[in-house]
Amino acid sequence: MVINMKFIEGGICAAKGxxxxxxxxxxxxxxxxxxxxxxxxxxxxxxxxxxxICNAAAVYTQNKxxxxxxxxxxxxxxxxxxxxxxxxxxxxxxxxxxxxGVDKANEMCALVAKEMGIPQEQVIVAxxxxxxxxxxxxxxxxxVPTLVKDLDYGKNLEAATxxxxxxxxxxEYAVEFEIDGKICHxxxxxxxxxxxxxxxxxxLNFITTDCAISSEYLQNALNDIVKVTYNCLSIDGDTSTNxxxxxxxxxxxxxxxxxxxxxxxxxxxxxLYEVMANLTRMLAKDGEGASKLLECICKxxxxxxxxxxxxxxxxxxxxxxxxxxxxxxxWGRVLCAIGYADAEFDIDKVDVDLxxxxxxxxxxxxxxxxxxxxxxxxxxxxxxxxxxxxNLNQGEESATAWGCDLTYDYVKINGDxxx
Amino acid sequence: MVINMKFIEGGICAAKGxxxxxxxxxxxxxxxxxxxxxxxxxxxxxxxxxxxICNAAAVYTQNKxxxxxxxxxxxxxxxxxxxxxxxxxxxxxxxxxxxxGVDKANEMCALVAKEMGIPQEQVIVAxxxxxxxxxxxxxxxxxVPTLVKDLDYGKNLEAATxxxxxxxxxxEYAVEFEIDGKICHxxxxxxxxxxxxxxxxxxLNFITTDCAISSEYLQNALNDIVKVTYNCLSIDGDTSTNxxxxxxxxxxxxxxxxxxxxxxxxxxxxxLYEVMANLTRMLAKDGEGASKLLECICKxxxxxxxxxxxxxxxxxxxxxxxxxxxxxxxWGRVLCAIGYADAEFDIDKVDVDLxxxxxxxxxxxxxxxxxxxxxxxxxxxxxxxxxxxxNLNQGEESATAWGCDLTYDYVKINGDxxx
Numbered sequence: 079m080v081i082n083m084k085f086i087e088g089g090i091c092a093a094k095g096x097x098x099x100x101x102x103x104x105x106x107x108x109x110x111x112x113x114x115x116x117x118x119x120x121x122x123x124x125x126x127x128x129x130x131i132c133n134a135a136a137v138y139t140q141n142k143x144x145x146x147x148x149x150x151x152x153x154x155x156x157x158x159x160x161x162x163x164x165x166x167x168x169x170x171x172x173x174x175x176x177x178x179g180v181d182k183a184n185e186m187c188a189l190v191a192k193e194m195g196i197p198q199e200q201v202i203v204a205x206x207x208x209x210x211x212x213x214x215x216x217x218x219x220x221x222v223p224t225l226v227k228d229l230d231y232g233k234n235l236e237a238a239t240x241x242x243x244x245x246x247x248x249x250e251y252a253v254e255f256e257i258d259g260k261i262c263h264x265x266x267x268x269x270x271x272x273x274x275x276x277x278x279x280x281x282l283n284f285i286t287t288d289c290a291i292s293s294e295y296l297q298n299a300l301n302d303i304v305k306v307t308y309n310c311l312s313i314d315g316d317t318s319t320n321x322x323x324x325x326x327x328x329x330x331x332x333x334x335x336x337x338x339x340x341x342x343x344x345x346x347x348x349x350l351y352e353v354m355a356n357l358t359r360m361l362a363k364d365g366e367g368a369s370k371l372l373e374c375i376c377k378x379x380x381x382x383x384x385x386x387x388x389x390x391x392x393x394x395x396x397x398x399x400x401x402x403x404x405x406x407x408x409w410g411r412v413l414c415a416i417g418y419a420d421a422e423f424d425i426d427k428v429d430v431d432l433x434x435x436x437x438x439x440x441x442x443x444x445x446x447x448x449x450x451x452x453x454x455x456x457x458x459x460x461x462x463x464x465x466x467x468x469n470l471n472q473g474e475e476s477a478t479a480w481g482c483d484l485t486y487d488y489v490k491i492n493g494d495x496x497x
Numbered sequence: 498m499v500i501n502m503k504f505i506e507g508g509i510c511a512a513k514g515x516x517x518x519x520x521x522x523x524x525x526x527x528x529x530x531x532x533x534x535x536x537x538x539x540x541x542x543x544x545x546x547x548x549x550i551c552n553a554a555a556v557y558t559q560n561k562x563x564x565x566x567x568x569x570x571x572x573x574x575x576x577x578x579x580x581x582x583x584x585x586x587x588x589x590x591x592x593x594x595x596x597x598g599v600d601k602a603n604e605m606c607a608l609v610a611k612e613m614g615i616p617q618e619q620v621i622v623a624x625x626x627x628x629x630x631x632x633x634x635x636x637x638x639x640x641v642p643t644l645v646k647d648l649d650y651g652k653n654l655e656a657a658t659x660x661x662x663x664x665x666x667x668x669e670y671a672v673e674f675e676i677d678g679k680i681c682h683x684x685x686x687x688x689x690x691x692x693x694x695x696x697x698x699x700x701l702n703f704i705t706t707d708c709a710i711s712s713e714y715l716q717n718a719l720n721d722i723v724k725v726t727y728n729c730l731s732i733d734g735d736t737s738t739n740x741x742x743x744x745x746x747x748x749x750x751x752x753x754x755x756x757x758x759x760x761x762x763x764x765x766x767x768x769l770y771e772v773m774a775n776l777t778r779m780l781a782k783d784g785e786g787a788s789k790l791l792e793c794i795c796k797x798x799x800x801x802x803x804x805x806x807x808x809x810x811x812x813x814x815x816x817x818x819x820x821x822x823x824x825x826x827x828w829g830r831v832l833c834a835i836g837y838a839d840a841e842f843d844i845d846k847v848d849v850d851l852x853x854x855x856x857x858x859x860x861x862x863x864x865x866x867x868x869x870x871x872x873x874x875x876x877x878x879x880x881x882x883x884x885x886x887x888n889l890n891q892g893e894e895s896a897t898a899w900g901c902d903l904t905y906d907y908v909k910i911n912g913d914x915x916x
Contacts, residue, residue: 142844143836143864175829175865209829210866319833396815396907404912410594410628414738417562425561445562446594447629484912486905488815493823493903 082256083349089234089250090126092265094288094330099228100124100236103221105170105207105214121240123218125190125225126284127164131200132326134162135297137304139321145172146179147186147203148322154187157199160293162326165284166190166225167204168218169243169269174209174319182213189222202324204282206243206269209319234267241269241282244491246364251356255349257342260333262289264349268357281308283323283357289346290329292337299347300325307354310386310479311362312394325350355478362480363463367487370402373480374466380473384421391419392466393481402464403483407432407455409441412466427471434461501675502768508653508669509545511684513707513749518647519543519655522640524589524626524633540659542637544609544644545703546583550619551745553581554716556723558740564591565598566605566624567741573606576618579712581745584703585609585644586623587637588662588688593628593738601632608641621743623701625662625688628738657686660701663910664688665783670775674768676761679752681708683768687776700727702742702776708765709748710755718766719744726773729805729898730781731813744769774897781899782882786906789821792899793885799892803840810838811885812900821883822902826851826874828860831885846890853880 091098100121134155138148155162166186173179187201205213228236238248252265270281291299304323329335336343363371374392379385392398395415401408412430430442436458439450458464510517519540553574557567574581585605592598606620624632647655657667671684689700710718723742748754755762782790793811798804811817814834820827831849849861855877858869877883 141833141836142838142842143832175832177865209833319836400908400910400912403908406912413562413594414560414628417560417738419561423561446596484908486908489819489822489903489905489908491819493819493825 083253083352086252086254086263088252089238089265089267090284090286091231091234092252093263093286093328095129095328096126096286097229097231098124098126098233098237099225099230100233100240101221101224101228103217105168105217121236122170123166123168123221123225124237124240125164125166125229126237127194127229128326128328130328130330131161131163132328133291133293133296134160134202134324134326135293135300136202136322136324137300139319141319143175143319145174145205145320146176146183147173147205148320149180150183150187151202151204151322151324154199154201158197160297161200162202163196163200164190164194165202165204165324167241167282169241170207171205171211171213172207172209172320173205173213176210176212178212182215185215186218189219190226193222193226204322206241206282206320238267241267243269245269247360249357249360249364251353253349253352255345257289257331257333257345260331262331262333262349263287264289264353266353266357268361270361281321281361283308283354285323285325285350285353286328287325288328288331290331290333290335291327291346292335295336295343296325296327299343299350303347303350303354306386306477307351307358310390310477311358312390312479312481358480362482365482366491367485368482369485370483371463371480372399372402372466372482373463373478374468375476375478376468376470377476378470378473379475379477380423382475382477384423384470385475385477386479387421388416388419388468388470389477389479391415392468393479396484399481399484402459403485405456405459407439407441407450407452407459409447413442413445416468423470423472429469429471431467432458433465433467434458434463436461502672502771505671505673505682507671508657508684508686509703509705510650510653511671512682512705512747514548514747515545515705516648516650517543517545517652517656518644518649519652519659520640520643520647522636524587524636540655541589542587542640542644543656543659544583544585544648545656546613546648547745547747549747549749550580550582551747552710552712552715553579553621553743553745554712554719555621555741555743556719558738560738562594562738564593564624564628564739565595565602566592566622567739568599569602569606570621570623570741570743573618573620577616579716580619581621582615582619583609583613584621584623584743586660586701588660589626590624590630590632591626591628591739592624592632595629595631597631601634604634605637608638609645612641612645623739623741625660625701625739653686660686660688662688666779668776668779668783670772670779672768672771674764676708676750676752676764679750681750681752681768682706683708683772685772685776687780689780700740700780702727702773704742704744704769704772705747706744707747707750708755709750709752710746710765714755714762715744715746718762718769722766722769722773725805725896726770726777729809729896730777731809731898731900777899781901784901785910786904787901788904789902790882790899791818791821791885791901792882792897793887794895794897795887795889796895797889797892798894798896799842801894801896803842803889804894804896805898806840807835807838807887807889808896808898810834811887812898815903818900818903821878822904824875824878826858826860826869826871826878828866832861832864835887842889842891848888848890850886851877852884852886853877853882855880
């Protein structure tokens with residue numbers, strides 16, 4: 079954490095120049111009887127935009143099946159030279175695996191461009207919701223003029239709730255920090271990890287900042303921070319077709335544009351990490367059916383990749399996740415998951431602690447179990463946030479991975495069990 | 498399937514020269530109140546042995562944490578030049594992550610060797626059950642003389658039930674086949690995929706045959722067949738510390754020893770595949786909390802590895818597994834899991850069918866969803882065995898992967914939920 083960095087309200091509207099709006103336009107998902115009862119919010123479409131042209135960067139799903147909005151956003155940013163002004167995003171329909179998907183995604187951009195009087199390729203588009211269902215475009219055509227008219231500096235919440243699917247809480251985070259005497263802001267909103275029939279696994283994340291930074295360094299920073307935040311998040315190991323993280327930088331903070339790996343670039347990356355790590359944590363905590371947040375911190379690794387691989391291996395273990403649901407101090411499952419992590423290290427040096435607000439216990443030392451009080455373990459595991467501290471004791475690098483427990487509700491939500 | 502290969506009874510005693518025995522010796526698992534109620538069987542230790550010295554081969558867990566029995570069996574086979582006469586195996590305690598584990602595993606071999614008058618290094622040892630709990634050796638010392646005395650050609654069932662942990666059914670399979678006019682037999686027993694506190698994920702598999710084959714070709718055949726059977730099985734993605742597959746060949750069928758890649762080697766491998774694929778299928782069907790067997794067949798791949806990777810990716814998807822529990826024809830999740838499979842192929846050529854005894858429906862054609870009758874889909878998915886047929890349409894290779902649905906009971910069994 080950078081000195082003088084502090085949490086602020088405002089989400090995607092925290093940075094200077096960014097306005098947002100959101101509304102319910104009526105994108106209905108047909109043929110799913112129980113759909114509406116799972117929806118915890120009202121808005122289904124949002125827009126946010128900057129007063130000026132922004133440098134932009136994005137990271138997309140690695141799934142070979144890519145949603146139409148992914149393809150269109152990627153093409154737009156290429157065409158615009160990584161410049162963007164506005165983002166339009168809807169929930170309830172992912173516009174993926176449809177023959178007319180790209181046309182519809184392009185039309186969404188065209189509608190915003192026309193209404194705002196901006197180039198179409200400076201519009202980013204995202205959709206989340208059911209895949210393989212035709213996106214109804216008429217409600218969106220009707221909504222865009224309202225969305226543009228309603229754009230306001232304080233309406234981040236209208237947007238943050240519009241991208242929710244089965245998310246139970248909206249996810250926003252923003253920080254204020256200083257670069258060369260100029261006050262900068264960086265904030266974001268995210269959705270994800272709740273899903274119902276047939277597939278809403280998508281993680282969407284939108285970041286805005288008023289820090290001046292070139293598109294190239296914006297992309298570099300985003301790539302580096304995604305690797306240690308979103309890519310260290312696992313709810314169930316499934317990678318969605320529509321995952322996207324985008325970032326827009328307005329430059330309105332007035333600092334000299336960052337375009338080298340100088341000290342200001344480091345500060346910017348720290349701010350980006352702070353926001354994205356907190357959003358990642360929120361996503362994990364609101365994972366499908368989750369009752370507990372799991373945070374695994376692997377220290378003492380010979381390199382960063384080893385630390386990431388080991389931490390993720392534990393977070394992804396269904397056995398360990400189920401044990402945490404049962405509040406069972408099952409160190410054998412932690413050690414087992416460390417043991418099958420696809421990295422090179424000496425298992426006989428590994429120590430493992432389990433920790434929460436109620437205390438810490440060492441469950442494994444030098445790769446073997448150690449005696450501990452079952453009562454104390456039960457007390458520690460009764461908390462909502464559980465930390466698994468792994469020390470490989472063979473280097474200086476560390477990494478964190480986030481996940482959640484595996485619960486009856488996960489099976490229920492995803493089984494869409496027809497009683 | 499080789500012409501003239503047929504299923505026979507007898508499990509590990511189907512091949513000439515192999516005797517077995519099993520008993521309850523009293524290996525108690527301490528400190529786990531609900532342990533016994535999960536146990537569906539009585540025996541906790543077994544022995545099987547051949548009238549003659551066998552060529553032997555084995556494949557072990559790839560987990561860095563390896564159970565003591567794994568280390569001892571590996572050392573023994575190295576010392577004996579891949580020869581073995583007897584196998585001793587216990588359930589209820591995995592003898593893993595204990596300081597005295599290797600000593601105890603060696604003592605188990607020594608006890609059998611002394612009682613039978615055979616070299617200690619010709620004994621294979623395996624344990625499955627709780628890890629990180631000291632193995633009580635006294636009950637085993639007391640049981641070995643009885644086990645040796647009771648060895649009998651017809652007692653395969655006594656052994657097959659002794660290795661069960663939370664398995665709900667015993668798993669045996671055997672075939673008869675012909676090599677150059679000689680009748681050969683190959684059979685096996687397996688356990689696995691049921692687990693309770695804290696870790697019983699182990700898959701054990703023992704194969705015996707009277708076919709004459711060199712240790713080298715026995716190992717080659719085992720490596721090849723494990724790759725397309727056990728390594729294509731996933732219940733929850735967790736790799737145990739004690740997994741082991743061993744095979745012993747007595748040569749008593751009287752055929753000329755197979756020691757090249759000739760036609761007889763091919764017949765032998767077909768027989769081994771038949772037995773191991775059927776045991777794998779039984780393991781999947783009896784997976785933790787499973788209500789349905791899932792069998793994914795990927796055809797039309799440019800190479801074998803691509804077919805394996807794609808089929809396994811579908812079988813490992815928690816989202817898809819939960820959908821199958823809910824009998825929900827969720828083609829989007831199949832396509833999503835195919836899309837993130839770590840292999841190179843063109844997603845736009847992929848077709849997917851769902852199939853069972855109640856019929857077949859095409860749910861995906863050329864990488865996009867197609868309309869289908871929800872009623873017919875529900876009817877198909879109401880069966881206990883579901884087949885997912887994938888055609889990549891870009892080559893001639895195929896592979897099968899086996900798994901099971903993700904159910905409330907999986908979470909319950911592994912959460913050890915303390916109500």
